[in-house]
Amino acid sequence: MAIIELAALGADFTADPHPFYAKLRDAGPVHEVRGADGGRFWLVVGYEEARAALADPRLSKSMATVGGHEAAESIMGPHVLVLDPPDHTRLRKLVAPEFTTRRVEALRPRIQRIADELLDAAVPAGSGDLVDAFAFPLPIIVICELLGIPPGDRDSFRAWSNKILTPTGPDDAREGSLLLRAYLDDLIEDKRRSEPADDLLSTLLRTRAENGDRLSAEELRASAYLLLIAGHETTVNLISNATRSLLTHPAQLAALRADFGLLDATIEEALRYEGPVETSTLRFTLEPVTIGDTVVPEGDKVLVSLAAANRDQTVFPAPDTFDIRRSEQPGRSRSHVAFGHGIHFCLGAPLARLEARIALRTLLERCPDLALDTTAGPYEWLPGLLLRGVRELPVRW
Numbered sequence: 001m002a003i004i005e006l007a008a009l010g011a012d013f014t015a016d017p018h019p020f021y022a023k024l025r026d027a028g029p030v031h032e033v034r035g036a037d038g039g040r041f042w043l044v045v046g047y048e049e050a051r052a053a054l055a056d057p058r059l060s061k062s063m064a065t066v067g068g069h070e071a072a073e074s075i076m077g078p079h080v081l082v083l084d085p086p087d088h089t090r091l092r093k094l095v096a097p098e099f100t101t102r103r104v105e106a107l108r109p110r111i112q113r114i115a116d117e118l119l120d121a122a123v124p125a126g127s128g129d130l131v132d133a134f135a136f137p138l139p140i141i142v143i144c145e146l147l148g149i150p151p152g153d154r155d156s157f158r159a160w161s162n163k164i165l166t167p168t169g170p171d172d173a174r175e176g177s178l179l180l181r182a183y184l185d186d187l188i189e190d191k192r193r194s195e196p197a198d199d200l201l202s203t204l205l206r207t208r209a210e211n212g213d214r215l216s217a218e219e220l221r222a223s224a225y226l227l228l229i230a231g232h233e234t235t236v237n238l239i240s241n242a243t244r245s246l247l248t249h250p251a252q253l254a255a256l257r258a259d260f261g262l263l264d265a266t267i268e269e270a271l272r273y274e275g276p277v278e279t280s281t282l283r284f285t286l287e288p289v290t291i292g293d294t295v296v297p298e299g300d301k302v303l304v305s306l307a308a309a310n311r312d313q314t315v316f317p318a319p320d321t322f323d324i325r326r327s328e329q330p331g332r333s334r335s336h337v338a339f340g341h342g343i344h345f346c347l348g349a350p351l352a353r354l355e356a357r358i359a360l361r362t363l364l365e366r367c368p369d370l371a372l373d374t375t376a377g378p379y380e381w382l383p384g385l386l387l388r389g390v391r392e393l394p395v396r397w
Contacts, residue, residue: 148199
């Protein structure tokens with residue numbers, strides 16, 4: 001099969017990759033692709049193959065296993081997203097207790113207050129950008145408060161995050177990573193010298209496992225980096241994508257407004273239909289691996305398209321239909337892979353779901369006439385394959 005050139009697909013693919021993914025799935029579950037930067041990798045688009053690849057120990061998350069170094073990985077140090085067992089197991093065991101459902105649920109009152117305060121400020125204007133006014137500040141305030149990052153540093157963090165996750169130049173990701181690394185090193189050192197606080201960074205500084213194990217300074221910095229980046233940008237897109245999906249499907253919006261008991265199902269359908277993460281991060285074959293009918297050679301890169309897997313018509317009937325009652329219909333409900341699968345399943349999934357539930361319900365209750373602003377221009381979609389979302393979502397309140 002010929003190598004698929006992503007650069008040749010243009011802006012139409014960025015705006016709506018789903019028809020392209022559907023054609024690929026019809027041709028097979030895995031394809032050799034060349035990215036816009038010239039790099040070659042294997043793209044997995046089938047649901048069953050995606051789940052298998054996400055959980056396959058022969059697919060390493062560490063580029064060091066194939067003799068390379070991912071830019072952010074080498075700059076920030078080791079975190080759970082770029083490690084394999086046993087290192088991954090050890091690090092996740094130290095961090096995971098802070099993200100249990102019980103601990104996350106304790107944040108509900110504070111998240112609700114933040115949502116209300118943001119809408120208090122935004123709604124009187126009558127219209128605005130939902131991302132800037134609500135979908136971005138809510139999760140960034142939550143994660144910064146959780147980690148103990150001063151409010152005055154949030155704007156700088158947003159700029160660094162944009163450089164790392166949605167770079168527009170060849171040096172953006174490295175520059176953003178270096179700036180964020182220096183900031184986190186200073187912040188952690190300040191907390192080390194200060195009186196013990198109850199924020200997450202301070203807690204992780206003191207955390208010891210039963211065997212006395214604890215995070216090294218480098219591991220703490222890398223973990224803080226991952227929690228900051230993954231803990232806000234994905235939730236921004238979850239909130240804005242879910243809102244956009246509802247506003248473009250009036251019957252679904254009306255059903256949810258009539259019965260907020262459908263809220264959890266709505267969040268899950270939004271994650272399946274237009275999740276915030278389009279593809280997983282790279283994996284590297286430790287040996288030849290058969291995916292579908294394709295043998296991927298040892299040392300090659302594999303990228304799993306979560307977006308494509310979540311619209312696999314052999315698993316989700318009418319996959320391009322946004323249906324918040326999907327889980328109620330026999331044969332139509334399967335687990336989406338928006339949060340991944342296997343040992344790298346998203347650590348922050350409970351927090352993301354809670355923030356999305358509070359954000360959507362508060363928004364719909366406070367803004368009964370919420371609608372897309374049809375006078376605005378076309379959407380500016382986030383570049384690259386990692387994140388799925390728009391930079392701005394103009395709405396009328």
